[in-house]
Each structure stands twice: as structure tokens, then as C-alpha cells.
Amino acid sequence: MNAIDTYLEGGPAIPIVRDTDVVTARLAARALASRVGFTGTDLVLIASVVSEVARNIVAYAGPGEVVLSVVQSRARLGLQVIARDQGPGIADLSRALEKGFSTSRSLGLGLTGSKRFMDEFSLESTLGSGTTVTMRKWLS
Amino acid sequence: MRVPILKQGDYVIASIQSALTDDDLMQLRDGLTAHVGRYRSKGVIVDVTALDVMDSFATRTVRDLAQMVRLRGAKTIIVGIQPEVAFAMVQLGLELGDVGTALDLEEALEWLHHECH
Numbered sequence: 726m727n728a729i730d731t732y733l734e735g736g737p738a739i740p741i742v743r744d745t746d747v748v749t750a751r752l753a754a755r756a757l758a759s760r761v762g763f764t765g766t767d768l769v770l771i772a773s774v775v776s777e778v779a780r781n782i783v784a785y786a787g788p789g790e791v792v793l794s795v796v797q798s799r800a801r802l803g804l805q806v807i808a809r810d811q812g813p814g815i816a817d818l819s820r821a822l823e824k825g826f827s828t829s830r831s832l833g834l835g836l837t838g839s840k841r842f843m844d845e846f847s848l849e850s851t852l853g854s855g856t857t858v859t860m861r862k863w864l865s
Numbered sequence: 866m867r868v869p870i871l872k873q874g875d876y877v878i879a880s881i882q883s884a885l886t887d888d889d890l891m892q893l894r895d896g897l898t899a900h901v902g903r904y905r906s907k908g909v910i911v912d913v914t915a916l917d918v919m920d921s922f923a924t925r926t927v928r929d930l931a932q933m934v935r936l937r938g939a940k941t942i943i944v945g946i947q948p949e950v951a952f953a954m955v956q957l958g959l960e961l962g963d964v965g966t967a968l969d970l971e972e973a974l975e976w977l978h979h980e981c982h
Binding site: 744745747748751752755765766768769770772773776777780837838839841842 | 884886917918919920947948949958
């Protein structure tokens with residue numbers, strides 16, 4: 726993760742408990758990304774990525790939350806997505822990021838696809854105490 | 866958000882009106898599969914024009930739907946995948962497999978007519 730100069734706007738934490746919360750989080754991400762200046766495919770990708778990480782929380786580790794913020798580094802604006810839970814944690818972090826790995830009902834492309842698209846991606850997990858995914862996408 | 870399912874001759878048409886939850890998508894899959902059996906439909910059209918994302922779960926559910934409908938003796942075609950959504954699916958490595966797709970309803974009806982008669 727690179728250093729951030731400023732948090733311009735931190736949104737409220739969106740609680741993630743059930744599958745309707747996944748939709749709430751991805752629509753909020755899309756709306757905020759649009760205000761930052763993202764357009765077209767980037768908006769869909771950002772919404773998809775938030776959908777994946779929020780679904781991971783519901784499927785494996787609920788309850789949790791998604792926090793969306795507008796960030797700035799030098800002259801660049803970006804969107805930051807933090808998805809965190811107090812779930813069981815991920816036993817094998819590198820495996821969780823392998824394409825095709827899934828222990829639940831998604832295609833196992835959730836985290837890998839998200840990592841590929843976002844400019845910055847960090848996954849921290851402690852067994853027994855939860856997982857935090859932090860991602861940033863900068864406006865180019 | 867329930868998705869209305871319309872019967873149109875030998876076909877059923879489901880037109881998604883807004884963002885759907887995973888449960889909504891599963892209900893749609895099951896509803897359409899049941900409908901095919903009840904009305905002996907030959908084709909299923911799912912209009913996804915209004916769908917905000919086709920993420921891993923939506924993609925998988927559509928593939929499952931098409932497979933279930935095929936096992937019930939009918940065909941499925943997906944209509945209206947928006948260009949941004951298509952681009953995002955490719956970027957994320959999501960594939961619909963051999964599920965039929967069309968740009969609009971008219972093309973979908975033509976395709977089904979060709980496939981089912």
C-alpha cells in the first residue's frame with residue numbers, strides 16, 4: 726500500500742450481514758466511485774469487486790462491514806474499499822488468492838479478479854479473529 | 866425484488882428490473898426451471914439489461930439456470946448484457962460458457978425460433 730495524502734471523505738461503515746447488504750454495498754460503491762469521476766466499465770468493475778468481497782463476508786465470516794472512502798495521493802483521486810470481518814480468518818492466504826479456489830458457492834474468482842483490477846490490494850487475516858481486505862483504485 | 870416471469874407462446878421471458886440479491890437470483894433460477902416444466906416451454910429468455918453487475922455469483926447462477934433448463938428440454942438465451950458489464954466480465958475472467966446470448970429481445974426470439982422449431 727502506498728501512502729495516502731488525504732482522506733477526503735470517509736463514508737459510514739456499511740454493515741454486511743445478509744445478501745441484501747451485498748447489494749447495498751455495491752450500489753454505494755458505484756455511487757461514490759461515480760462522484761470521484763470513474764465512468765463506464767470502471768464503475769461496473771468497482772461494483773463487482775465490492776460485491777465479491779462483501780459476499781465473502783456473508784458466505785464465510787458474517788457479520789462484517791464495508792467502508793468506502795475517497796482518498797488522495799499527490800494529485801490523484803481514488804476510491805478506497807475496506808472489507809472487514811471478525812470471522813474465522815483464512816487459513817491459507819496464498820491459496821485464497823489462487824484463481825479457481827473456492828470453498829463456497831462462488832466461482833473462486835472473487836479475490837483474484839478483484840486483486841487484478843484494483844491498483845492496490847492487501848489481505849490481512851488472523852485465524853480466529855478475522856479478515857481485512859483493503860483495496861484502492863486510482864483515477865487515471 | 867422479485868423478477869416477473871411472462872409467458873409468450875412457447876417461451877418464457879424474465880425481465881430483470883433492478884439490482885438483484887443472490888437469493889433473488891436463485892429464486893429466478895428455480896422459478897424459471899419450474900415454469901418450463903409447468904407450461905412445457907421450449908425457450909427461456911432472461912433480459913439482464915437492468916442488471917448492475919454480472920459478478921461471479923450471477924454468472925454461475927445464469928450458467929446453472931441454463932443447464933437446468935436444458936435438462937428440462939428447453940433452451941436459454943440471455944439478452945441485453947451491457948457493454949460495460951461485458952467488459953467487466955472479461956476483465957474478471959467470468960465466463961457464461963455455452964449459454965446463448967443476444968443483443969435484444971427481437972434477436973433472442975429469432976434465435977429461439979430457429980433453435981426450437
